Amino acid sequence: MTSQTRYKQLFLEYLQIEKNASPLTVSHYAEDVDVFLLFMESEALTKLQDVDHSFIRVYLSKLHEAKLSRRSIARKVSCLRSFYRFLEREEIVKQNPFINVRLPKSEYPIPDFFYEEELAQLFSVSDSSTPLGQRNQAILEVLYGTGIRVSECVHLEEKHIDFSLATILVYGKGSKERYVPFGQFAEEALSYYIKEARPKLLKNQTQPTDQLFVNAKGGPLTARGVRMILDKMVKEAALTVDIHPHKLRHSFATHLLNSGADLRSVQELLGHEHLSSTQVYTHVSKDRLRQVYMGSHPRAKK
Structure with missing residues (x-):
């Protein structure tokens, strides 16, 4: 098990035990962290501590190129911000590189309802x-x-x-x-x-x-x-x-x-x-x- 995978597992346990998050939320967070870790691997970045604003900009541009909605991108950023907040609390990283990342407000489709x-x-x-x-x-x-x-x-x-x-x-x-x-x-x-x-x-x-x-x-x-x-x-x-x-x-x-x-x-x-x-x-x-x-x-x- 790599250190990144171990940190991810600790984060998911934190969500389940301390934050009492629902199984669906934990599943979504696991998926979003996995996508980010795979991108790190594709860019030959091996340490979570080395992620900075320039790397995040490249990651966001890739998400836009994949034609993800603003809402999906915002969710992924929110997840990674929480992930790094946890890593910062555990003194695994010195600072949270996602803390100042700002995205346009997500578009919310009008809910479908019955007449x-x-x-x-x-x-x-x-x-x-x-x-x-x-x-x-x-x-x-x-x-x-x-x-x-x-x-x-x-x-x-x-x-x-x-x-x-x-x-x-x-x-x-x-x-x-x-x-x-x-x-x-x-x-x-x-x-x-x-x-x-x-x-x-x-x-x-x-x-x-x-x-x-x-x-x-x-x-x-x-x-x-x-x-x-x-x-x-x-x-x-x-x-x-x-x-x-x-x-x-x-x-x-x-x-x-x-x-x-x-x-x-x-x-x-x-x-x-x-x-x-x-x-x-x-x-x-x-x-x-x-x-x-x-x-x-x-x-x-x-």
């Missing part, structure tokens, strides 16, 4: 006479009714739901806890699923799972399983739109803001650490406001 008419079609397709149909309806109501991530949804347990307060305890990124309220539709679908459908799905399972949502055999439902369920529901609703679980989260945030919810509250509900992550949804709301203005104001157009 309310499309959601109405989607909510009408589940077969409420079957356990799987009841489960699917509950999943849909929870994802759209709370805005939680699919990774958070599949790790829910029955004990995390408080029907008296109509809230769900959610473990988000970095195992951070937050309470998210849910409405009457989600309450009804969840209650029916827990009392009627879930026991039937668990019937043939010798080792019942604590996980709230289960598959047809009574085992834990995965994020991939949720995507397959939603894909099937879209086809049954005869919708010509693409779907991914995050689209329901985008719809949750967009519809709240379009209806007058304040940005800080939506940030709390989504579990975003930074307000900038939530502000991307204001682009959709501004577009909606412009439509209302153009269609309503007497001096908006001739």
Whole structure:
């Protein structure tokens, strides 16, 4: 094992243990560090201590030549800045060469979301006479009714739901806890699923799972399983739109803001650490406001 590989491994352990980073974050950071180390090797640079601003400029130019988006480049720089901050803390390097690297602000695409008419079609397709149909309806109501991530949804347990307060305890990124309220539709679908459908799905399972949502055999439902369920529901609703679980989260945030919810509250509900992550949804709301203005104001157009 080379010294660079060993330093990378120590950095990943630091992310997992001290920073409590999610497995996905650790995976992304590992990939970004590997790309940088391979570039160092291609340039015959053997020591992390020898990286300087001129070398970083060459590296960034290569990323631009590869036609990576500004957002991807910014992520890689942020990762390497954190990597060198760790190396500096461990006294492996004397200074962080990435500390003063500045990039143009990343472009944030407007989130893809469902229109309310499309959601109405989607909510009408589940077969409420079957356990799987009841489960699917509950999943849909929870994802759209709370805005939680699919990774958070599949790790829910029955004990995390408080029907008296109509809230769900959610473990988000970095195992951070937050309470998210849910409405009457989600309450009804969840209650029916827990009392009627879930026991039937668990019937043939010798080792019942604590996980709230289960598959047809009574085992834990995965994020991939949720995507397959939603894909099937879209086809049954005869919708010509693409779907991914995050689209329901985008719809949750967009519809709240379009209806007058304040940005800080939506940030709390989504579990975003930074307000900038939530502000991307204001682009959709501004577009909606412009439509209302153009269609309503007497001096908006001739």
